[in-house]
Amino acid sequence: MKRLTTLASIVGLVTALALFLSSGVTDVAGALVGAGWGALAVVVARFVAVAWAGFGWHVVFPRGAGPTLRDCISLRFVREGINTLLPVAQVGGDLIGARLLTRRGTPGGMAGASMFVDLMTQALTQLLFTVAGLALLVHFTGDGPVVRTVAGGVIIAIPALAAFYVIQRRSGHRLIEAALSRFAAAREWRALGAIDVLYDNLRRLYGNRARVSAAILIHLVGWIIGTLEVWIALNAMGHPVTFVEALVIESLAQAVRGAAFVVPGAIGAQEGGLIALCALFGIPAEAALALSLVKRVADLAVGLPSLALWHGMERGTPAATDTVAAGLGAIRARLGRRTDQSVPAAAPISAPLAAPLATAYGFPGGRAAALAPDNEPGAFQKCA
Template identity: 45%
Template sequence: MRQTLSDRPPPSLGRALLRRVPLFGALAGIALAAWLVAVNDVGAVAAAFGRVGVLGLAAVVLVRVGIILLCGIAWAQVTAGAAVGTGPFLLLRFVREGVNVLLPVASVGGDVLGGRLLTFWGVSGAVAAAGIIVDMFFQVAALALFSLAGVLLLGQLEGEPAAQLAAWCAKGLGVSALVLAGFFAVQRFGGAGALERRIAALGRRFVREASPTESARPGVQAALDAMWERRRWWPLSQGALLHVAAWFLGALEIWIALRCMGFEVTVTEAIVLESLSQAIKSAAFPVPSGLGVQEGGFVLLGGVFGIDADAALALSLVKRVPDVVLGLPSLIAWQMIEGRRHLLAPGRSGP
C-alpha cells in the first residue's frame, strides 16, 4: 500500500532543526554583514568599490568564468562511467555555483543538485552520486593545499599579527587534514558509519531520476571503487590539479580588485588573502554563500596587509559581483533543464 503524505510520521525535532541550519546561518550572516556595514563608513566603501570600475569588474567576472570552467573539466575527468562528454559538466558546474551562492542552502546544496541533474543526460544515479563525492573531495583537498600555501607565505611576513594568524590557521588546517582523511577512507573502504549511509541515500535519491533499468546497475560504493581504480590515476590527477589551479586563479580576482582600488598588492599577498578568506568561508559552510563571514574575513586579513576595513568590504562586494552576474543565468538554465525534463517525461498528457 502506497504511503501518503498524511500517513508519514512527522520529522524529529533534531531533523527539523537540521533542515533549518541554512536559514539560521543566513540570518546570522545577515546580522554580521549589517554590523560590519554599521560600524564602517558606507560612503568610503562605495567609493572604494567605484574605483574598481566597469572594466575591473568585467575582468573579475571573466576570471570567475575561467575558474568555473576548470572545475567543470575537473568534474568530468574524475567521473568514470559518464560517457556524455564534457559539455553537461561545464553547464551543470555553473548551475552548482549559482545555487550555492544565491540560494539559501548550505554550501553543498548546489553540488547535490548538480549530481541529480547529471542523471538527466542518462548517467546512472550511482555514478552521478559517486562523481559528486569524488569531485567534492578533490575540491576540498585542493582548498586545503591552497590554504597551506597561504599559511606558509603568511609565515614569511614580519610582525606579530601575521605570526599569530598563521599559527591559528595552521591549527585549523590540521583539523581539516583529519576530516579529509576520514572522508577518503569512507570512499575507499566503506564501512557502517553514518557517512556511508548518507552516501547510499544520496545514490538512491539520484536513482529515482534515472532510467527504469537503474536497479540493475552498480551501487554507489561500486561506482566509487571504479573511480578510484589505479589505472585511472591520470584522470584523477588531472581533476585534482585542475582544482588546485582553479583555487590559485581565484587570487587573480583579489589582485585585480585591489590594484584598481590603488593598492600595490603583490601576487603573494593576493594568494594569502584569497586562500585564507576561502578557508574561513569554507569553515562556515552552513552560512549560505558565506554571507557576512566573507566580509569579516577580508576585514580581518586586510588589516595584516594595511588594507583598511572600508576597502576590505569593497573587495568583498567585488567578489560577489560574479556571483550575481553568473549566478542568475545559471539559475535560469537550471529551470530550463527541469522544464525540458518535465516536458519530455514519458506518459505526459497535460500541461
C-alpha cells in the same frame, strides 16, 4: 537545520551591516566605484574559474563512459549558482548536478560517484591551497592571531577530509550497508542495488589514478585562477598587491567561506575575514569591504544566469520535492515485476507493472530506459 541556517543568516547580516557602518558606507562606496573596470574583470575571472572547475569534473570520468565536456561545464555552473545563492549549505547544488547528469545519459551510479570524487578533489586542493597561503603568511608576517586561527582550522579539517575519503572506500560501504540494514527498510534498497552500484563506480573512478591526479592538478590551477579576483580588484582600487600577497588573501578567505558553510553566501564571515586578512598587508577596511562587494557582484553575475539555466534544465521534470517518492515508486514497480513472475496468474499484484523510469538514488530519470551497464540484472540478483 533550517532553523540553524536562518539564525546564522540573521547573525551574518547583522555582522555585515555593523562592519559596513563602522567602516563608513561612503568610504566603502567610494572604494567600490574606484574598482571601475576591475569589477568586470573579476566577473570574467569567475566565469573562467567555474568553467575550469567543470573541466576538472569531466576528467574523472573514464574515456567514453562519461558526459561531454559541455555538459560538465554547464552543470558545474548550475552547481555553483545553487551553492552560492541558495540556502543549501554549499552541497545541495552538487546533488542536483548529479541528478541532472543522469538525464544526459550517464548511469546513476557513475553520476553519483563522479560527484563524490569531484567534491573530494576540490576539498583536497582547497586544503592544499589554504596550507600554501598559511605558509606564505607565516613567511610575510610571522606568528600571530590570524596564523594561529587558520592553523587551528587546518588541524580540524585534515581528519574531516580523511573521514570523507574513508567513507567512500570499502569500510564506508560496509558502514552504510550496516546502517541501512538496522535503521531502514533496506530490503528495497538492496533489491535496487543502489549502494553496491555506487561503490563499484567509486572504486572504478579512484582506481584510475592518472585521472584523479589530473583532476587534482586542474582544481589546484582553478584555485589559483580565483586569486585573480583579489589581485585585479585591489590593484584597480589603487591598493597595489603582488600576486603572491593576493594568493594569501584569497586562499585564507576561501577557508573562512568554507568554515561558514551554514551561512548562505558566508554573509558576514567573508566581510570580517577579508578585513582581517587585508589589514595584514596595510589595506584599509573600506577597501576590504569593497573587495567583498565586488566578489558578491561576481556571485550574482554568475549565479543568477546559472539558476536560470537550472530552471531550463528542470522544465518538464518532476519537482525536486517529488523525487524521493518517485524513486521509491520505481523500486516498488521493479519488485512488483519480480513478484509477478513468482506467483500464480490469479494472484493480485498491487504494484504497477508499467516499465518504470530509470532512477538514480531516488532521483527520476528522464526516460524509460533499458538498464545501464552499471545496473546489470546481476546487481539485483546478488541482493535478492
